[in-house]
Amino acid sequence: MADIRPILSTLRRHKTAAALIVLEVALSCAIICNAVFLINDRLQRMDRPSGLAESEIVRVQLAGIGRDDNAEALSREDVAALSAMPGVKSVALTNQLPFANSSWNSSVNLAEEQQIPNLNAATYLGDELLLETLGLRLVAGRDFTPDEYVDWSVFSEPGSTVQPHSIIITRAMAERLYPGEDAIGKQLYTWGEEPYRVVGVVEHLIRPNENGGPSEVQLSMILPIRVPFTIGSNYVLRTDPDRREEVLKAAVATLDKVNPNRILMEHETMQQTRADYYAQDRSMAWLLIAVIVGLLVVTALGIIGLASFWVQQRTKQIGVRRALGATRGQILRYFQTENFLLATVGIVIGMALAYGINLMLMERYELARLPAIYLPVGAVALWLLGQVAVFGPARRAAAVPPAVATRSV
Amino acid sequence: MFRNSMFGYYFDLALRSFRRNKVLTALMVLAIALGIGASMTTLTVFHVLSGDPLPGKSHTVFYPQIEPRSMGGFVPGEEPSEQWTRFDAEALLRDAKGDRQAMMSGGAVAVEPQIEGLAPFYADARYTSADFFPMFELPFAHGKGWGAAEDSASARVAVISAALNEKLFGGGDSVGRTIQLDQQTFQVIGVLDEWRPTPRFYDLTNTRYGEVEQVFLPFSTSRALELGTSGNMNCWEPVGDAGDDGGNYSINAPCAWIQYWVELDSPEKVDAYERYLVNYSDQQRAAGRFERPTNVRLRDVMGWLDYNGAVPGDVRLQVWLAMGFLLVCLVNTVGLLLAKFLRRSTEIGVRRALGASRRAIFAQCLVEAGTIGLAGGVLGLGLALLGLWGVRQQPTGYAELAQLDAGMLLLTFVIAVVASLLAGMLPAWRACQITPAIQLKSQ
Numbered sequence: 001m002a003d004i005r006p007i008l009s010t011l012r013r014h015k016t017a018a019a020l021i022v023l024e025v026a027l028s029c030a031i032i033c034n035a036v037f038l039i040n041d042r043l044q045r046m047d048r049p050s051g052l053a054e055s056e057i058v059r060v061q062l063a064g065i066g067r068d069d070n071a072e073a074l075s076r077e078d079v080a081a082l083s084a085m086p087g088v089k090s091v092a093l094t095n096q097l098p099f100a101n102s103s104w105n106s107s108v109n110l111a112e113e114q115q116i117p118n119l120n121a122a123t124y125l126g127d128e129l130l131l132e133t134l135g136l137r138l139v140a141g142r143d144f145t146p147d148e149y150v151d152w153s154v155f156s157e158p159g160s161t162v163q164p165h166s167i168i169i170t171r172a173m174a175e176r177l178y179p180g181e182d183a184i185g186k187q188l189y190t191w192g193e194e195p196y197r198v199v200g201v202v203e204h205l206i207r208p209n210e211n212g213g214p215s216e217v218q219l220s221m222i223l224p225i226r227v228p229f230t231i232g233s234n235y236v237l238r239t240d241p242d243r244r245e246e247v248l249k250a251a252v253a254t255l256d257k258v259n260p261n262r263i264l265m266e267h268e269t270m271q272q273t274r275a276d277y278y279a280q281d282r283s284m285a286w287l288l289i290a291v292i293v294g295l296l297v298v299t300a301l302g303i304i305g306l307a308s309f310w311v312q313q314r315t316k317q318i319g320v321r322r323a324l325g326a327t328r329g330q331i332l333r334y335f336q337t338e339n340f341l342l343a344t345v346g347i348v349i350g351m352a353l354a355y356g357i358n359l360m361l362m363e364r365y366e367l368a369r370l371p372a373i374y375l376p377v378g379a380v381a382l383w384l385l386g387q388v389a390v391f392g393p394a395r396r397a398a399a400v401p402p403a404v405a406t407r408s409v
Numbered sequence: 410m411f412r413n414s415m416f417g418y419y420f421d422l423a424l425r426s427f428r429r430n431k432v433l434t435a436l437m438v439l440a441i442a443l444g445i446g447a448s449m450t451t452l453t454v455f456h457v458l459s460g461d462p463l464p465g466k467s468h469t470v471f472y473p474q475i476e477p478r479s480m481g482g483f484v485p486g487e488e489p490s491e492q493w494t495r496f497d498a499e500a501l502l503r504d505a506k507g508d509r510q511a512m513m514s515g516g517a518v519a520v521e522p523q524i525e526g527l528a529p530f531y532a533d534a535r536y537t538s539a540d541f542f543p544m545f546e547l548p549f550a551h552g553k554g555w556g557a558a559e560d561s562a563s564a565r566v567a568v569i570s571a572a573l574n575e576k577l578f579g580g581g582d583s584v585g586r587t588i589q590l591d592q593q594t595f596q597v598i599g600v601l602d603e604w605r606p607t608p609r610f611y612d613l614t615n616t617r618y619g620e621v622e623q624v625f626l627p628f629s630t631s632r633a634l635e636l637g638t639s640g641n642m643n644c645w646e647p648v649g650d651a652g653d654d655g656g657n658y659s660i661n662a663p664c665a666w667i668q669y670w671v672e673l674d675s676p677e678k679v680d681a682y683e684r685y686l687v688n689y690s691d692q693q694r695a696a697g698r699f700e701r702p703t704n705v706r707l708r709d710v711m712g713w714l715d716y717n718g719a720v721p722g723d724v725r726l727q728v729w730l731a732m733g734f735l736l737v738c739l740v741n742t743v744g745l746l747l748a749k750f751l752r753r754s755t756e757i758g759v760r761r762a763l764g765a766s767r768r769a770i771f772a773q774c775l776v777e778a779g780t781i782g783l784a785g786g787v788l789g790l791g792l793a794l795l796g797l798w799g800v801r802q803q804p805t806g807y808a809e810l811a812q813l814d815a816g817m818l819l820l821t822f823v824i825a826v827v828a829s830l831l832a833g834m835l836p837a838w839r840a841c842q843i844t845p846a847i848q849l850k851s852q
Contacts, residue, residue, distance in 0.1 A: 016839060020744040024737060031733045038726075065519040065529055065592060107482070116482055158656060192647070263519060263529050279804045284723055291730055294443055295737055301436050302741035309748030365722055 007338045010314075017306050018342060025346025025382055028299045030353035033378035034361065035288045037370050042281040042288075048217060050098045050274070051170070051204030053135025053238065056089075057270035058248045059097060060235040062255060062262045071228035072153055074259055078229060079127075081254050087243040088251075092133035094126040095232035096208045099277035100266075102232065103208035108221070109189040110177065120216070121173055122207040123191070125152070125225040131168070131202070133238045139171055141184040141200035144224040148199075152227045163192035164224045168200040172218035191223065233265070244269050296381070300389040307335065307393035311400075318397055319404030328398040335394035336387060343386035347379045354378065415769070419776035426777060430749060434781065437745045441785025444731075444738030445825045446792025451724070451731040453793065453817050454800055457810045458618065458720045462606035463545065467710035470544060470672050471679070473501075474706040475690050477665065477699055478645045489704040491717075492614070492641065492665040495632075497693075499660065502538060506685050507671035508678070509544040512628055513537035514667050515615045515639045520624075521589040522577050532573060532623040534590075535612075536631035536638070542568070542599075544672045545611065550574075552584035552599035555627060563633040568599035568625040590624065591636055607810055608719045610710055612668050614640040617719055618807035632658065642666035683707050735828070742781070742832040750774055750840040761845035770841040778833025779826055786825030793821060 011018045064071065075093055082091045096104055104125075107117035124130070131143050148166045155162055167188065174183035187195040205220040212219065229235070235255070239247040252267050311318070318331055358370035427434040461467050476489040477497055498512035516534040541547070542554030555566050567588060574583050583597050608617045626636070635658070644657060644664040657664045673679045683705060690703040708716055750757070757770055793813065800811040 016835070017744060017747055020740060020747065024740045024744065027733065027737045027740060031730070031737070035730070063517075063519065063531060065521065115480065116484075156656070261529075263531055265531065276804065280723065283803050284727075287727065288730070291447070291734055294447070294734060298440050298443060298734075298738055298741050301440060302744050305433060305436060305741075305745040306748050309752060312752065361726075365726060 004337065004341070007334065007341060011338070011341075014310070017310070021303060021306055021342045022346040022349065024299050024302050025343050025386065026349035026353055028295045029347050029350025029378045029382050030357055031295055032292050032381060033350070033354035033370065033374045034357050035292050036377060037358070037374050038361075038367075039285050039288045041367065042285045045214075046278045046281050048206060049204045050206040051134070051136050051202060052098060052270060054270045054274060055241045056135065056238050056244075057133070058237050058239065058244050058251065058268070059100070059270060059273065060237070060248070060251050060255060060267045061100075061233045061265040062229055062235070063233060063265050064230055064262050071230040072151065072226075075228040078235065078255055078258050081258050082235065082237060082251055085247065085250050085254060087239050087247050089238045089240075090129045090133045091238075092126055092130040092236045093227060093229060094124060094130055094234045094236060095227050096122070096124060097234045097236065097270075097273070098206045098208055099270075099273045100208060100234065103211055104232075105207075105211050106190045108173075108177070110187070112189060112195070114189075118188075119173070119176055119219055120212055121169070121190075121219040121221045122211065124205065124220060124222045125227050125231070126222060127226045130222065130236075133236050134205075135238065136205055137203040138168075138200050139203045140174075140182070141168070141198065143200060144168070149224045149226055152225055152231055155225055161193070163194055165194060165196055166199045166224055167196040168202060168222040169198055170205050170218050170220050171201050171203055173221060174198070174201050176219065190221070196223075296385055299382070300385055303339065303386055303389035304393060307339065307390045308396070311335070311393045311397040314397070315400055315404055318400045319402055319406075322400060322402035323405040331400070332394050332398040335390055335397055339386045339390040339394075340383065343383050347382055350378065350382070351375050415772070416776065419773045420780065422773060423777035423780045426749070426753070427780075430752075433745060433749055437742050437749075437781050438784045438788060440738045440741045440745070441782060441825060441829055442788035442792055444735035444828075445786055445789025445821060446796055448728075448731040448735045448824070449789065449793035449813075449817065449821045450796030450800065451727040452820075453797060453813055454724055454807070454811050455720065455728050456817060457607060457812070458724055458807055459714075460607055461711060462608055462610045462714075463710050466546065469674050470670060470710050471507075471682070471707050472668070472670055472710075472713040473682070473686055474704075474708075475686055475699075476701045476704040477663075477693070478643075478701060479663065480700045481645060483701055485702075487704075488716075489706055490643070490665045492643065493667040493669045494665050495658070495660050495662065495667055496698075497689075498667045498669050501669065501671075501689070504685075504689075506682060508674050509540040509672040510670065511538045511541040511544055512667050512669050513541060513612065514628070514631075515612055515622070516631060516636050517639055518590040518624060518626075518636055519592075520573075520577070521592070523589065524577070527576075532590075533639075534624040534626055534631075534636070535622040536626050536628040536636065538628050540672075541625070544670065545606070547604055548602035550600045550602040551582040552597070554599055554625075560627050560629050563629040564627060565593060565595045565630060566598045566627065567595040568601060569597055570601050570621065570623045571603055572620075573623040574600045590626070591634065593634055595626070607807070608714060610714055610719075611670060612640060613714075613717045613719060614668075616806050618805070618810065638666065640666065679707065739828055739832045742829060743835055746774075746778055746781075746833055746836040747839060750836045753840075754843050757840055757843050758845045761843065767841040770843075771837050774837030774840050775830060775833050778829050778837065782826040782829025782832075783822070785829060786822045789825055790818070790821050 079091050079093055082088060096102060104123040105120055106123045107120050109117050128146060128149065144166055148164055150162055150164045154160060169183065177188065178186050183198045183201050186198050189195055204218060207217055207220055237247055237251055248267055248269065252264060321331065354375065355370065361367045362369060463470060474489040474491065475497060477494050478490055502510060502512050514536050516536050517531050518534045519529055520532045521529045538560050539554060539556050550571060554568055555564065559566050574580060577588060578586060583600055586597050587594050588597060604621055609619060609621060642657060642664050646663040671682065673682055686705040686707065687703055690699060690705060693699040694703060761770065797811045797813060801808050
């Protein structure tokens, strides 16, 4: 480190080139910090727990042709036939599923007549086997009892006042509605005029889509309403992970046998549904990785180019130093230290810039604040990059023979 | 003539300099090409997605908004409801205060082909009213849209897309033939030509960049037959007694689920229509149907797209990223050009001593920079084509729209050359500051 003073005085004579390296490092550092942060944001999104036993679930969506006045009986027949299939552990019929194409949402109030709702939650409807089939984990209370269920046809009849009075909510929703309290037995208002009593709390149940934004992703509730296949039409089958393909194929055939006059809309494993849902995030993450690699390569090329130029320009100076007794190691370290100093200045400016870009992203894309941990990541990456890039030119500098000092050009 | 020949000479000098320093030149070309490739890929996608879906007419077609919601959840200053109740949409349609107007909703119908071996399938449908076709200038291959008479009679008529016509009837003029939709017989009265407004502006609650629907039916018919809808529905009160058999879809249901468009040919008509919306809202408030303060909006097509933030956030983010990347590539090029020019200090010194002006040196350097930019542009174009191919492999609704057009092609070269000229400015200026004396002395 004794080398620093001559380095600084040399850099002072090469302000433009030094400033360009600093600027390039700063820009790269700022973009890379934010890109790594964005990648992590996507990865976390893709890693959100759904609450479902995803690796054991397959789903089939059917649609009838025209109005079907007999949908409830047909649905019961379907479920019975599907349950009887070999390899099927349980079957449920629900109005919606995570990562599938539609969502039902309702506002939730704690008081009867309320101006502003407490929150808005995804509304799952389903039969007796829904919790078991989805593999939801109850962390408090109980599942619904058979007498708590209401049929969709009764519930939705014009002018009907029949409604269920029990509800199961997610832990996130319980914490939002009743912070610090036990949710079991508490009341809330949503569908219909009368209150619901919370009978159970499940650990996780993700909303079907992004309705409500990232902070509300776990706000879901389950109402004990048996739906016919005409409402959302999501047959969910739980099976062994390695029998999924077989069960899926058999389920399609079984449903066709029960009533062939229906149109098959979707049939796939829950894992496939999830993968499709996050395809956009995955490709964005890869794109960001490509940008980071591109930036690193371009920055490295820039450092190599300018360092080579300096070495060439200072060949004579290096020769003189060598002739005066400087070792190869000292010459090598000279260029390495120079690069370290430039990279450090660039990184410091880059950090400030990274923070600025993050503020802009926060404003436009509802991103969180850049955690400080990303700053050292970017710094270390660029320090390493600088050292790797400068090594070639620096070695060439170290190879300059002392005899150069005696030559005229 | 003189300028031209000097340009040619500088160009020749540039090529010689490239040959002398192949690696450095290749690095610069590559850096510019990467920057150009990335930014052109993202700009093309942005350009396609933010385009005018109704060119020549988008400033005369408007999406009106009024506020039918109840006081529950009212926040002063909030934008009015984005969709319409059936009651209000039908009332405005009857009043017909615009040059043209249409109400609409998305839906899906089961199609039963009368063809051996072709199973029934679901087709996306649009339930709308007569003016939809002339207002949005839909191109017809055969036949035409329906009129007010069919709307009021809930007629069983349908306009079908070119794709559905191909699938069901093998193409050709199918006007007069019948199709089975949701177990009802409809008569085909029109077959569309290719129509792909991007974004699909008229209903942003459904897929924004997907293809248009395959079947168009009168809205009145869709309600008479209770056909299934798709899109968003917002109900602010239990339907209860307001719902007759139609439930949420009935005329008096407190639910917004309909899109409404109006064509207004002159600014005076726009002003008059806005007053009409205010009057209508005031009347509804007086009648007790509306609770919130009167709040109306009247945005044209581009305004409506802008308000809805139609271009996906990811696409905008990608443009920023690519621009940042291009900036780094340019800074890199500035550095490399500087190194390149200053390395030739001796040569430049000699040229200056032999009488070349500073201007001449500056011009020579810029020609060299511009040539690098042009080469970078060509390579960058290749990378952009590769990038767009990559975008087309993505599972997004707009994937197949990611194509380079002539304008973007030209822009690629303009950006590449301008960017490299800008990048060449500083190094060229430094190079022309070289004093001949010092360089000659050190010889």
